[in-house]
Amino acid sequence: MLLITCPVTRTDELVADRRIRSVTNHPTHLALHVECPACGAVHVYRTGRRWDTARTRTRIADRAAAQSSADAAAARAARVAVPA
Template sequence: MLLITCPVTRTDELVADRRIRSVANHPTHLALSVECPACGSVHVYRTGRRWESRPAAAPARPAAELARA
């Protein structure tokens, strides 16, 4: 389930996953094309960053190393 705001009616709508028409993976974001239950149109919603573009986490260090630093 997704909570979207319809740009036509300006209402918040709860949308089932089956209404997602396509997902596009862009370099900076994901774009979801969602069929709106309020107006019947397909709207595109951008989500945050791509999974692959997230920086790698620093390797964990033992607590003893942290205490000496």
């Protein structure tokens, strides 16, 4: 049994193993294709330590880029606000 969250209905669903349609092995994660009992669609759920590490690394890089662009915008605004 698997506990999944349906991305369509946003409900937690308990799913039997027979609802797993396929499992794909990737270098960074496993992809489970699961038929959802709530909406009837097939959703892909990715699992694995390396997948979580890669996602975390990407989130940290995105935050750093957003912070640096916010700092640059603040610096530009400060230069415009100061009379010459």
